[in-house]
Amino acid sequence: MKRKLTSILLTTSMIMMSLATARAGGPFESFDITNAGPSPIPGHLLARMVPIKWDARTIPVQYRVNNTLNPIPNPLGAAFLSVADATTALQASLDAWNSIPTSFINMQIVGQTANAGLIRFDMINELTFRTSAGFSAIASSPSTNLIQDSQLDHGEDLDGDGDSDVSSAITVAGDADGDGDNEFPAGFYKAGTILDNDVQFNTKTSNGFRFTILDSQADTVTRSVDLECVAVHEFGHSIGMSHSQDNQTGHGDGHGATMFPLIDTGDPAAELGQATLDIDDTAWASFIYPEGTAASGPAALQAGDVAFSSVFGLITGELRHGVTGQPIAGGSVFAQNWNTGENTVSAFSGTANLSFNPANGGLFFIPPASISQAILNGNYAIPVPAGSYSVGVEAVDGSPNAAGQISFTTQIGNFYGQQNFIEEFYNNNGEAAIEREPDQDKNVHVNAGQVNDGTNIITNSVITVTPFGARTNIGFINPPAGGFIYAVRFPASEIAALNGGNPTLLQAGLFDTHVLDASVPVIFAKVMLTTGVVNPDTTATINLATPLTSSTTFLAQDTDFAPFYFKNPHDLSAIVRAGIADGSIQNLFLVIQIPPSPFPGVSNQPPLVGLSSQAPILQRSFLSTNGGLTFNRRNDFNFRFQLIASQVP
Amino acid sequence: MKKIFLASCIVIVIALLISARWGTSADEAPPQDTLSTPDTTLAVALSLEDMVAQSDVIAIGNCVETKSMWVDGTLVTLATVAVGETLKGTGADTLTVVLPGGADANRKIPVAVSWPGAPRLTPGENAFLFLTADADLGGGYTVAGFAQGKFSIVNDEDGQPVVSRDLTRMSLQGNNGVRRGGSNVTPLATFKDKVNGYLNK
Numbered sequence: 026m027k028r029k030l031t032s033i034l035l036t037t038s039m040i041m042m043s044l045a046t047a048r049a050g051g052p053f054e055s056f057d058i059t060n061a062g063p064s065p066i067p068g069h070l071l072a073r074m075v076p077i078k079w080d081a082r083t084i085p086v087q088y089r090v091n092n093t094l095n096p097i098p099n100p101l102g103a104a105f106l107s108v109a110d111a112t113t114a115l116q117a118s119l120d121a122w123n124s125i126p127t128s129f130i131n132m133q134i135v136g137q138t139a140n141a142g143l144i145r146f147d148m149i150n151e152l153t154f155r156t157s158a159g160f161s162a163i164a165s166s167p168s169t170n171l172i173q174d175s176q177l178d179h180g181e182d183l184d185g186d187g188d189s190d191v192s193s194a195i196t197v198a199g200d201a202d203g204d205g206d207n208e209f210p211a212g213f214y215k216a217g218t219i220l221d222n223d224v225q226f227n228t229k230t231s232n233g234f235r236f237t238i239l240d241s242q243a244d245t246v247t248r249s250v251d252l253e254c255v256a257v258h259e260f261g262h263s264i265g266m267s268h269s270q271d272n273q274t275g276h277g278d279g280h281g282a283t284m285f286p287l288i289d290t291g292d293p294a295a296e297l298g299q300a301t302l303d304i305d306d307t308a309w310a311s312f313i314y315p316e317g318t319a320a321s322g323p324a325a326l327q328a329g330d331v332a333f334s335s336v337f338g339l340i341t342g343e344l345r346h347g348v349t350g351q352p353i354a355g356g357s358v359f360a361q362n363w364n365t366g367e368n369t370v371s372a373f374s375g376t377a378n379l380s381f382n383p384a385n386g387g388l389f390f391i392p393p394a395s396i397s398q399a400i401l402n403g404n405y406a407i408p409v410p411a412g413s414y415s416v417g418v419e420a421v422d423g424s425p426n427a428a429g430q431i432s433f434t435t436q437i438g439n440f441y442g443q444q445n446f447i448e449e450f451y452n453n454n455g456e457a458a459i460e461r462e463p464d465q466d467k468n469v470h471v472n473a474g475q476v477n478d479g480t481n482i483i484t485n486s487v488i489t490v491t492p493f494g495a496r497t498n499i500g501f502i503n504p505p506a507g508g509f510i511y512a513v514r515f516p517a518s519e520i521a522a523l524n525g526g527n528p529t530l531l532q533a534g535l536f537d538t539h540v541l542d543a544s545v546p547v548i549f550a551k552v553m554l555t556t557g558v559v560n561p562d563t564t565a566t567i568n569l570a571t572p573l574t575s576s577t578t579f580l581a582q583d584t585d586f587a588p589f590y591f592k593n594p595h596d597l598s599a600i601v602r603a604g605i606a607d608g609s610i611q612n613l614f615l616v617i618q619i620p621p622s623p624f625p626g627v628s629n630q631p632p633l634v635g636l637s638s639q640a641p642i643l644q645r646s647f648l649s650t651n652g653g654l655t656f657n658r659r660n661d662f663n664f665r666f667q668l669i670a671s672q673v674p
Numbered sequence: 675m676k677k678i679f680l681a682s683c684i685v686i687v688i689a690l691l692i693s694a695r696w697g698t699s700a701d702e703a704p705p706q707d708t709l710s711t712p713d714t715t716l717a718v719a720l721s722l723e724d725m726v727a728q729s730d731v732i733a734i735g736n737c738v739e740t741k742s743m744w745v746d747g748t749l750v751t752l753a754t755v756a757v758g759e760t761l762k763g764t765g766a767d768t769l770t771v772v773l774p775g776g777a778d779a780n781r782k783i784p785v786a787v788s789w790p791g792a793p794r795l796t797p798g799e800n801a802f803l804f805l806t807a808d809a810d811l812g813g814g815y816t817v818a819g820f821a822q823g824k825f826s827i828v829n830d831e832d833g834q835p836v837v838s839r840d841l842t843r844m845s846l847q848g849n850n851g852v853r854r855g856g857s858n859v860t861p862l863a864t865f866k867d868k869v870n871g872y873l874n875k
Contacts, residue, residue: 053788053790055786055788056777056786058784077788142746143748145746145747145748146748146749146785146787147747157808158808159772159806159808159816160816160820161818161820162820165774165789165790165791165820166790167748167774167775167789167790168787168788169749169785169786169787169788170785170787170788171783171784171785172777172779172784173779173783173784175783175784177783181782181783183783183785184747185781220785262790267790268790268791286791381779384780385740385742386740386741386749386751386776386777386778386779386786387739387740387741387742387751387797388740388777388794389796389797389798390796423839423840427839429791429794429821429839429840430791430821436794436840439840440840494860495859495860639860639864640864
């Protein structure tokens with residue numbers, strides 16, 4: 026596949042084009058039925074997924090704080106947080122986004138509202154500590170948006186309250202008539218335009234949280250959380266951002282993106298860290314609201330602004346499924362710093378449709394027989410600071426996030442069975458369904474203001490050996506002095522039978538790994554593929570001294586399968602084949618060892634592995650607690666270690 | 675430690691110090707602590723036991739219709755579920771599940787209300803539902819734990835029903851290697867047994 030490198034000056038039109046071809050990236054989605062054609066389902070329309078965002082005419086976005094609960098309830102004890110102090114913290118959280126120099130988003134708290142009820146579509150952007158009885162999340166940020174390109178005329182009553190919400194007398198949205206809600210300037214607006222956004226924080230006694238505002242108040246109480254940490258995340262949704270898959274930066278930093286959908290409320294460092302935007306957050310906020318792309322208005326350069334095109338470029342391409350050949354909707358494509366290996370920015374692939382019933386507002390998946398009308402392409406675009414990157418892909422398969430936590434498009438890809446590929450890297454001309462080394466990567470260099478196009482990726486068709494069921498536990502904690510060394514056995518007979526007995530390439534081991542404290546990077550002391558035997562007493566003797574391949578200081582993943590790519594799979598596989606043939610190899614073992622104590626983080630616990638107690642227990646999992654002298658078979662769990670092989674390319 | 679969904683926010687417990695338990699010892703190895711992730715396909719969530727306790731209704735059913743409706747100034751989606759089996763609560767033949775967000779194209783300016791991470795039900799979808807009554811939202815039931823209490827029931831490669839976090843067509847998986855159970859799904863019978871086990875505690 027020929028790679029194209031094009032240099033295109035970033036202009037407004039170019040950026041809009043990019044949005045049009047990569048709608049499933051960082052932006053959060055709604056849908057567009059403008060001029061929609063018929064769906065394969067009779068009576069329905071094809072509804073195209075589109076990002077939601079504020080129109081430039083509605084910026085600065087004006088918020089009002091609900092003042093009907095003052096002080097703000099504390100479900101764990103006496104109330105202590107005033108609306109005034111909360112307002113200060115909320116504005117600081119808005120300013121986290123406002124202060125990105127390459128983004129023109131701007132959100133301001135302009136007053137209060139005395140809504141004694143719940144959030145609603147009322148043209149008031151409300152920040153409230155009231156939630157419904159059934160709302161059990163910590164917070165949320167729903168938006169009301171257009172689903173069709175619309176001409177908003179003077180006097181239009183958008184929310185149906187009998188009051189005009191559109192004025193031809195203004196050019197910037199605001200409370201033009203002084204009645205407490207916002208009016209939009211009259212004019213044409215695109216589908217996806219946000220009309221109203223509310224953010225609600227759950228403080229109910231039944232299932233709510235204590236919100237704190239001082240760093241010193243961040244603690245390990247799981248129902249207590251830093252308000253800014255939560256608010257910065259929610260305001261990311263308020264500007265139209267989706268959730269991110271990025272929950273770890275690299276060896277030196279366990280923090281990920283603010284838009285990762287989880288927060289570790291038992292780890293003060295994680296709470297406070299998540300309040301600080303990551304490059305994944307700032308890049309997407311800048312991509313959606315690119316500074317310097319207009320001659321006037323908020324997108325025009327003003328004092329302190331930095332043009333998006335002077336800092337960022339784009340990596341673009343297509344993601345296709347190596348088994349089905351289909352373009353993939355909602356695959357995660359990520360860019361890692363070429364020099365440091367750190368995660369930077371990630372995106373989701375594909376432009377996709379759902380089926381919309383205009384009669385009652387129902388949304389449906391398009392029947393599989395018509396998948397070509399559901400998934401139009403697998404295109405993606407990643408906004409990255411100028412530099413060199415490795416580009417990789419991973420499925421949105423429930424670890425670390427379920428498809429439903431991200432977007433419609435990730436759910437569409439999942440519905441059609443596409444989220445089942447292994448993590449791998451783009452390697453230019455070697456990109457194919459069957460690759461020799463899935464971790465082989467190509468330096469993708471991006472200059473500011475340029476598009477590096479043609480980073481097209483085909484997911485790998487692999488043979489997996491998966492001797493475990495669903496994750497039921499993670500462990501183990503409280504290691505003895507000898508630490509833990511985990512091992513899973515793969516019998517020679519099983520290896521020999523792979524691919525119908527034809528030669529295979531042993532490419533990688535996948536370890537389901539975890540960490541208790543989200544601020545801590547998941548680092549194991551060592552991983553290896555090695556050989557060993559099972560003794561009559563059910564213990565195993567495993568060759569730790571001369572493994573077939575190994576790696577030290579292994580950076581694993583948090584709540585996900587961490588790939589350990591084997592070095593030189595071709596030669597390694599030949600050695601294994603020969604060893605099986607002459608009887609010198611009876612078993613392969615995938616092995617992972619925790620580092621010595623003490624362990625970083627407030628929990629003082631080692632990195633963990635995923636366990637499954639789901640039957641059958643295959644008795645292939647072994648644990649050493651004495652530095653590898655003895656490996657005892659576990660009859661209670663299957664360790665979730667997977668062996669990846671492929672046909673020989 | 676405890677991890678919590680933000681926007682979607684589900685009150686989450688990944689490592690669940692609050693529900694930690696001892697792993698059973700095996701052979702000569704000393705016992706070690708493990709931390710129970712939810713006894714489901716979830717990587718992160720309320721424990722299954724918590725969801726069982728918090729739910730007013732636990733039912734297995736098929737979503738037959740969804741429609742959007744304005745309730746107190748916001749759009750919700752009403753999903754009608756034909757109940758095949760009730761494990762807890764009302765024995766009604768159908769249930770109305772109120773999902774946050776929806777769309778209205780029958781107005782001059784068509785709009786949608788979009789909630790990041792909200793639970794969804796699709797007509798035709800079989801689901802295992804943990805529901806709580808919510809008087810604030812039209813008197814229907816909401817999904818327990820925001821999105822956590824909804825699981826899709828799909829067939830695996832062997833045609834066996836399994837409980838999955840997301841609605842997915844398992845049969846399209848193209849792997850041809852040795853598989854001994856999906857890595858992210860639980861057999862329906864196993865899942866149901868666990869729920870019944872907690873109900874009978």
